[in-house]
Amino acid sequence: xxxxxxxxxxPDWLVPDISLDxxxxxxxxxxxxxxxxxxxxSHRRPLLLNSEVEAxxxxxxxxxxxxxxxxxxxxxxxxxxxxxTVETEVRIAPRANTQLMGLYESNAMLxxxxxxxxxxxxxxxxxxxxxxxxxxxxxxxxxxxxxVLLANGDLVASGEGEGGxxxxxxxxxxxxPCYLFAMVAGDLVANRDxxxxxxxxKVDLGIxxxxxxxxxTAHAMASLKAAMKWDEEVYGREYDLDIFNIVAVDDFxxxxxxxxxxNIFNSRYVLxxxxxxxxxxxxxxxxxxxxEYFHNWSGDRVxxxxxxxxSLKEGFTVFRDQSFSADxxxxxxxxxxxxxxxxxxxxxxxxxxxAHPVRPDSYIxxxxxxxxxxxxxxxxxxxxxxxxxGPERFRAGTDLYFSRHDGQAVTCEDFVKAMEDASGVDLSxxxxxxxxxxxxxxxARLVNRTEGVHVALEQExxxxxGQPVKQPMPIPLRIALLDEATGRPTDERLIVLDKASDxxxxxxxxxxxxxxxxxxxxxxxxxxxxxxAVDLAFLSAHDDDPFARYEAMQQLMLDTLTAAVSTGGADHxxxxxxxxxxxxxxxxxxxxxAEAVLLPSESFIGDRMAVVDPEAIRARREALRADLGRTLExxxxxAYRAHVANRYAxxxxxKGARRLKTIALGYIAATGAPDAAALAKxxxxxxxxxxxxxxxxxxxxxxxxxERDAALQAFYERYRTNGLVLDKWFTTQALSTRDDVLxxxxxxxxxPDFTLANPNRLRSLVAAFSVNQRAFHDASxxxxxxxxDMILAEDKLNPQTAAKLVPPLGRWRRFDEGRxxxxxxxxxxxxxxxxxxxxxxxxxxxxxx
Ligand code: ARG
Ligand code: ZN
Numbered sequence: 001x002x003x004x005x006x007x008x009x010x011p012d013w014l015v016p017d018i019s020l021d022x023x024x025x026x027x028x029x030x031x032x033x034x035x036x037x038x039x040x041x042s043h044r045r046p047l048l049l050n051s052e053v054e055a056x057x058x059x060x061x062x063x064x065x066x067x068x069x070x071x072x073x074x075x076x077x078x079x080x081x082x083x084x085t086v087e088t089e090v091r092i093a094p095r096a097n098t099q100l101m102g103l104y105e106s107n108a109m110l111x112x113x114x115x116x117x118x119x120x121x122x123x124x125x126x127x128x129x130x131x132x133x134x135x136x137x138x139x140x141x142x143x144x145x146x147x148v149l150l151a152n153g154d155l156v157a158s159g160e161g162e163g164g165x166x167x168x169x170x171x172x173x174x175x176x177p178c179y180l181f182a183m184v185a186g187d188l189v190a191n192r193d194x195x196x197x198x199x200x201x202k203v204d205l206g207i208x209x210x211x212x213x214x215x216x217t218a219h220a221m222a223s224l225k226a227a228m229k230w231d232e233e234v235y236g237r238e239y240d241l242d243i244f245n246i247v248a249v250d251d252f253x254x255x256x257x258x259x260x261x262x263n264i265f266n267s268r269y270v271l272x273x274x275x276x277x278x279x280x281x282x283x284x285x286x287x288x289x290x291x292e293y294f295h296n297w298s299g300d301r302v303x304x305x306x307x308x309x310x311s312l313k314e315g316f317t318v319f320r321d322q323s324f325s326a327d328x329x330x331x332x333x334x335x336x337x338x339x340x341x342x343x344x345x346x347x348x349x350x351x352x353x354x355a356h357p358v359r360p361d362s363y364i365x366x367x368x369x370x371x372x373x374x375x376x377x378x379x380x381x382x383x384x385x386x387x388x389x390g391p392e393r394f395r396a397g398t399d400l401y402f403s404r405h406d407g408q409a410v411t412c413e414d415f416v417k418a419m420e421d422a423s424g425v426d427l428s429x430x431x432x433x434x435x436x437x438x439x440x441x442x443x444a445r446l447v448n449r450t451e452g453v454h455v456a457l458e459q460e461x462x463x464x465x466g467q468p469v470k471q472p473m474p475i476p477l478r479i480a481l482l483d484e485a486t487g488r489p490t491d492e493r494l495i496v497l498d499k500a501s502d503x504x505x506x507x508x509x510x511x512x513x514x515x516x517x518x519x520x521x522x523x524x525x526x527x528x529x530x531x532x533a534v535d536l537a538f539l540s541a542h543d544d545d546p547f548a549r550y551e552a553m554q555q556l557m558l559d560t561l562t563a564a565v566s567t568g569g570a571d572h573x574x575x576x577x578x579x580x581x582x583x584x585x586x587x588x589x590x591x592x593x594a595e596a597v598l599l600p601s602e603s604f605i606g607d608r609m610a611v612v613d614p615e616a617i618r619a620r621r622e623a624l625r626a627d628l629g630r631t632l633e634x635x636x637x638x639a640y641r642a643h644v645a646n647r648y649a650x651x652x653x654x655k656g657a658r659r660l661k662t663i664a665l666g667y668i669a670a671t672g673a674p675d676a677a678a679l680a681k682x683x684x685x686x687x688x689x690x691x692x693x694x695x696x697x698x699x700x701x702x703x704x705x706x707e708r709d710a711a712l713q714a715f716y717e718r719y720r721t722n723g724l725v726l727d728k729w730f731t732t733q734a735l736s737t738r739d740d741v742l743x744x745x746x747x748x749x750x751x752p753d754f755t756l757a758n759p760n761r762l763r764s765l766v767a768a769f770s771v772n773q774r775a776f777h778d779a780s781x782x783x784x785x786x787x788x789d790m791i792l793a794e795d796k797l798n799p800q801t802a803a804k805l806v807p808p809l810g811r812w813r814r815f816d817e818g819r820x821x822x823x824x825x826x827x828x829x830x831x832x833x834x835x836x837x838x839x840x841x842x843x844x845x846x847x848x849x
Pocket of ligand 2: 317
């Protein structure tokens with residue numbers, strides 16, 4: 001059944017209060033719920049409760065047995081009066097819960113995940129985000145197995161029970177939708193700390209992990225406190241309960257969850273120390289801890305009316321976490337990372353069969369819509385409002401949004417309205433960003449008119465499924481001109497292109513102007529210009545906007561590589577010169593240099609071609625890499641030597657140095673220098689941190705050397721009992737550029753440490769492999785078959801995680817007929833499989849359409 005946004009209607013029954021009683025057990029848990037319900041409106045319809053539990057033991061209405069009716073996973077209770085007390089008793093089975101939605105067991109701990117629709121797997125309830133309730137909960141269980149009992153809100157009582165049990169009662173004073181419900185029972189220890197809010201309230205913080213992991217929680221705690229402070233300073237948002245807890249769980253479907261007062265995290269976004277976590281892991285932990293914390297306002301205090309509004313909380317919260325991370329480190333590098341991510345995950349989504357607007361119009365399974373479009377393009381939409389309004393008016397808008405809608409379940413429209421009302425700026429046209437899918441393409445060029453220099457702009461929004469014809473979008477473009485003679489920029493200005501085409505005069509243009517456009521990536525669009533290799537090389541050396549400077553280099557590399565792929569060869573000299581300039585520019589931050597000198601990924605090159613040719617892309621890209629390596633070899637060796645002896649520290653400068661060092665090592669290896677493997681192995685052996693070790697392994701894994709095999713073996717032996725690190729071992733091998741990677745990936749799927757039961761492990765091999773463009777798109781179709789087999793196997797355990805793996809097969813239109821047919825055949829095989837989940841069915845069938 002397809003759910004449509006336009007079919008929304010308010011809930012028939014409200015549930016202002018609920019109390020829950022859990023008798024916990026891994027095999028069976030008994031859940032009693034008491035719902036105070038109130039009729040909403042003047043209809044005569046029964047109370048409908050979603051229910052996907054093991055067994056319904058009892059339902060009563062105002063204390064009396066009631067003739068209820070259960071069909072299609074909905075429990076119907078006829079009610080005469082305007083309000084009533086409904087009690088249910090049900091049984092659930094946490095250990096058998098392989099979907100990891102609802103209450104489930106992970107490493108002997110019991111924990112919950114309810115967003116989007118997991119609460120109905122715990123107890124019968126109107127499982128929709130616009131039903132807000134005050135929760136009281138009592139849980140009891142074996143004290144030895146579950147010494148720690150946590151839930152949302154405040155702990156109000158606890159004590160000992162019979163037969164070695166104990167119990168705890170938690171009350172959450174803030175009305176919330178059931179998707180924010182959480183509880184945890186387990187043998188856990190806490191890193192405890194406190195935070196004093198801006199109004200002087202003391203909050204007890206706890207990060208709960210298994211005993212041995214306690215030393216790995218310091219970074220998450222520091223990140224949490226920094227995020228709490230930042231949200232007060234930048235958004236004026238203060239924390240509202242006396243307790244804030246985070247629990248780390250090894251088996252988790254995605255990153256983390258913002259349950260009120262009790263965030264539950266995939267352990268990969270909590271646990272870190274220098275020996276086991278890379279710089280990228282540290283950054284991701286800070287970002288995700290902040291993201292979930294920020295949801296306390298953008299998500300919990302103000303929530304979504306229905307799931308079509310998901311970007312209301314996710315787009316906004318991603319924008320907030322991106323801004324936080326930028327403030328904690330380098331704005332330029334963070335912006336580059338965010339744009340790379342958008343281009344790797346969202347642009348392909350927007351260009352394929354699963355394209356959907358930031359506010360989708362329909363779905364079969366909502367968990368398929370936790371996408372890069374809703375999250376990352378949604379964040380770009382918020383960022384564009386920030387750009388158009390400026391920081392002060394944007395902040396006035398968020399203040400109004402939070403005060404107007406506190407305690408409510410609202411829509412994306414309500415957010416935009418608050419921005420308009422607070423700023424006085426009309427955003428009616430801007431709303432198209434919520435409703436139109438597809439990445440706009442802009443053509444920009446400078447033209448000389450008698451009055452002076454103009455920029456001529458055209459836009460086109462491509463057709464997407466269900467949206468064949470598009471209207472022009474309002475596209476905010478930061479623009480400046482650089483003087484080719486002096487390298488100096490003119491004043492930057494913001495142009496909002498809101499027509500199909502337009503021409504705008506640029507005052508004060510220098511005699512030889514070069515166009516710098518979409519500076520800081522002010523709009524999530526693809527820009528085509530007529531800038532020559534000379535112009536791009538000039539910008540890559542002189543643009544005063546760091547993102548535009550990076551972008552000019554990327555464009556130069558892309559132009560060179562796409563020319564090489566289509567003609568079989570291209571002049572590498574402009575790229576090599578530009579890289580030389582950047583590498584030797586003493587004013588640049590090594591972290592920026594590292595990003596700038598990296599070639600665009602194989603898939604990004606493919607995205608810019610009419611028909612993706614994976615072999616040619618690999619070959620031409622490797623040829624340019626080797627040429628860059630050889631021609632600039634002394635510089636790479638200098639860069640390597642400059643940073644090789646650094647002792648580990650976690651700060652932006654040290655991170656940038658590590659990154660540049662390993663990129664230099666990669667270029668040295670690309671030359672084929674005989675000492676490269678030994679150099680990498682020495683880095684592997686002598687480094688005091690995981691960033692360098694994994695970096696060295698990532699270089700070694702692409703070659704054929706005794707050092708490679710020794711390092712892989714050593715890594716495995718050292719870390720075989722640490723799941724998060726072992727994931728890296730799988731991923732590194734899946735991303736190898738060696739020709740035999742398919743054999744290796746198939747062998748790794750049979751490795752004793754590989755399992756479908758743990759989503760991190762599954763993704764570490766299978767999702768990683770599917771972004772290895774050359775290997776996944778092997779002309780034999782073996783990669784496609786491997787992926788489809790994995791999806792079908794996973795679907796039996798965990799449909800939500802299985803469905804996330806489908807999109808790479810949906811890109812078949814972008815490939816030659818032979819590959820397209822093989823990809824379609826796998827999608828068809830999936831769709832024809834009996835017992836397929838609706839999760840995978842939706843993704844696979846839409847991918848074929
Ligand atoms: N709200 C969580 C977050 O972004 C993610 C929940 C994902 N849920 C899902 N069904 N995929 O912070
Ligand atoms: Zn979120």
